[in-house]
Amino acid sequence: MTKSYIDLRSATEMRDRSLRDKVMSLGEAAALIADRDHVALGGCTLSRTPMAMVWALIRAGKKELSISRSITSTEGDLLYGSGASRHILTSWFSQGIVWGVSKVMRHYTENKLARFEEWSHMAIGLRYRAGAMGVPFMPVRTMMGSDVGGRIDETHEMDCPFTGDRLLLVPALNPDVALIHVQRCDAYGNAQMDGLPFMDIDIAMAANKVIMTTERIVSNDQIRREPDRTKIPFITVDAVVEVPYGCAPHECYGVYEPFLPNLDYYAELTRSDPVAGVKEYLERFVHGPKNWNAYLTLLGMENVIDATVRGRSVYND
Amino acid sequence: MTENGRHSASELLAVMSSRLLDDGQTVFAGVGIPLLAATLAQRMHAPGLTILFEGGTLGPFITPGELPPSTNEQRCTRRANMVLSSTDVLLLLQRGYVDIGFMGGAQIDQYGNLNSSFIGDADDPTIRLPGTGGGNDIASLTRLIVAMIHEKRRFVETVDFVTSTGFWRGGSSRVEAGLITGGPAKVVTDLAILGFDQETKRMKVEALHTGVSAEQVRENTAFDLLFDTDIETTKPPTDDELAVLREFDPDRLYIA
Numbered sequence: 001m002t003k004s005y006i007d008l009r010s011a012t013e014m015r016d017r018s019l020r021d022k023v024m025s026l027g028e029a030a031a032l033i034a035d036r037d038h039v040a041l042g043g044c045t046l047s048r049t050p051m052a053m054v055w056a057l058i059r060a061g062k063k064e065l066s067i068s069r070s071i072t073s074t075e076g077d078l079l080y081g082s083g084a085s086r087h088i089l090t091s092w093f094s095q096g097i098v099w100g101v102s103k104v105m106r107h108y109t110e111n112k113l114a115r116f117e118e119w120s121h122m123a124i125g126l127r128y129r130a131g132a133m134g135v136p137f138m139p140v141r142t143m144m145g146s147d148v149g150g151r152i153d154e155t156h157e158m159d160c161p162f163t164g165d166r167l168l169l170v171p172a173l174n175p176d177v178a179l180i181h182v183q184r185c186d187a188y189g190n191a192q193m194d195g196l197p198f199m200d201i202d203i204a205m206a207a208n209k210v211i212m213t214t215e216r217i218v219s220n221d222q223i224r225r226e227p228d229r230t231k232i233p234f235i236t237v238d239a240v241v242e243v244p245y246g247c248a249p250h251e252c253y254g255v256y257e258p259f260l261p262n263l264d265y266y267a268e269l270t271r272s273d274p275v276a277g278v279k280e281y282l283e284r285f286v287h288g289p290k291n292w293n294a295y296l297t298l299l300g301m302e303n304v305i306d307a308t309v310r311g312r313s314v315y316n317d
Numbered sequence: 318m319t320e321n322g323r324h325s326a327s328e329l330l331a332v333m334s335s336r337l338l339d340d341g342q343t344v345f346a347g348v349g350i351p352l353l354a355a356t357l358a359q360r361m362h363a364p365g366l367t368i369l370f371e372g373g374t375l376g377p378f379i380t381p382g383e384l385p386p387s388t389n390e391q392r393c394t395r396r397a398n399m400v401l402s403s404t405d406v407l408l409l410l411q412r413g414y415v416d417i418g419f420m421g422g423a424q425i426d427q428y429g430n431l432n433s434s435f436i437g438d439a440d441d442p443t444i445r446l447p448g449t450g451g452g453n454d455i456a457s458l459t460r461l462i463v464a465m466i467h468e469k470r471r472f473v474e475t476v477d478f479v480t481s482t483g484f485w486r487g488g489s490s491r492v493e494a495g496l497i498t499g500g501p502a503k504v505v506t507d508l509a510i511l512g513f514d515q516e517t518k519r520m521k522v523e524a525l526h527t528g529v530s531a532e533q534v535r536e537n538t539a540f541d542l543l544f545d546t547d548i549e550t551t552k553p554p555t556d557d558e559l560a561v562l563r564e565f566d567p568d569r570l571y572i573a
Binding site for chain 1: 348349371372387400404408410434439444445447449453454458481491495497
């Protein structure tokens with residue numbers, strides 16, 4: 001994924017980086033992504049997963065996407081199961097430790113229907129950071145000696161010219177598109193994030209296109225009152241989509257915790273027959289509902305309220 | 318349940334490993350038993366223990382009954398001093414701010430290498446496991462405590478795949494591979510506490526839990542273990558320790 005620096009710069013130069021209204025629908029945002037693009041997902045495991053955009057990509061019938069994420073949960077299963085992606089670069093891939101090893105991930109990888117390219121968590125972070133910094137690689141002191149490093153041919157070892165220490169060089173990762181979900185954002189793409197930021201700031205800086213989904217759109221005046229809270233600047237953002245509960249059934253810090261009944265249901269559905277299970281889930285929850293609100297209705301008011309009460313409780317003393 | 322049904326194997330692991338953590342230390346804890354053991358240590362004897370989670374949390378206190386499903390959810394951040402990016406929290410390992418890394422694994426070998434990626438041949442695996450997460454980074458960059466159930470299929474001569482490098486091929490091979498700091502310090506199991514020989518870096522038994530024989534440990538290990546000359550016996554979990562564990566994990570998510 002390391003691009004020539006000149007290409008990276010000219011791609012950025014060609015983007016309209018003016019302060020302009022970028023609000024659009026999920027479907028319009030999905031149309032900005034091409035088959036075979038490298039798409040980086042923000043958040044981590046069950047947190048601030050850009051689920052609504054993943055959902056929109058699957059509905060739009062995208063193919064052969066290369067996906068990267070720090071840690072991958074059920075959204076990875078859905079991307080494999082729908083055929084939207086057959087290649088996920090990540091450090092850990094399963095629904096979550098309490099549900100055991102993902103049967104869908106196992107089926108697709110063990111039968112060589114899809115690739116799970118494994119890097120260490122920090123190496124992925126520093127690949128995005130190198131991409132964000134506009135340098136071609138980052139030296140790290142991790143992964144050496146391991147088979148995780150051994151299976152990857154994109155790294156190099158070097159002896160440091162200053163100290164002589166052995167270092168591993170990991171290449172910059174500049175995704176074609178980054179999908180990021182935040183609590184608040186204005187129409188121009190100035191984004192505020194509450195709670196754990198994960199790798200989202202580096203991903204946004206590294207990517208050649210950023211699609212920002214947000215729990216709510218706030219005014220630019222509101223952003224300008226507290227500019228220290230803006231974590232991702234509008235100049236990196238190409239689309240803004242307002243999607244309440246846009247991470248469901250995953251969580252969004254301070255707004256809702258995971259929708260546990262749906263996650264339990266999914267784990268049960270895919271346990272005995274991963275292929276039929278994931279297909280049934282996709283039919284029912286991704287292709288079935290006519291829009292995102294209909295999807296939330298399907299999750300059920302009681303579950304929405306339960307997840308919300310738990311989510312907001314982070315602000316309780 | 319072991320010990321006349323007083324506690325489960327996981328509870329024993331959590332208690333024994335929590336006792337290895339000292340007040341004032343900074344510990345980087347993985348999900349499951351490590352998270353629970355670090356939390357138990359904070360409550361029992363190490364109120365000043367600083368816990369780091371790879372999701373990007375620095376110095377939290379987990380709320381009883383609200384264990385997170387991984388180390389990346391909002392439940393990890395309760396009463397934390399700071400939240401930072403996951404890359405930056407992992408860089409604290411590389412910079413040297415972490416005393417102990419603390420994690421589990423599916424397989425471990427005689428040199429403390431851990432496998433959480435593949436059972437069988439990596440190119441044609443019997444089981445594709447979830448992978449390293451931050452495990453490789455923690456094992457590469459700091460002193461490590463590993464908590465694992467002691468079974469022959471888990472304690473193998475050579476791991477199928479080195480996800481997280483221990484002492485690699487023994488001797489000084491870890492350092493020669495470029496990992497000039499850290500390395501496995503202790504392995505805590507439901508049978509024993511093990512360390513590593515200073516020269517050869519092979520695993521050795523340092524203490525047995527109450528009621529466990531050396532023979533039992535040998536039977537459950539697929540390689541030749543070294544034994545310390547004076548093997549100690551650990552004190553069984555106290556009622557207080559078990560009560561705190563069960564208060565934190567009433568649904569027995571991690572201590573089943």
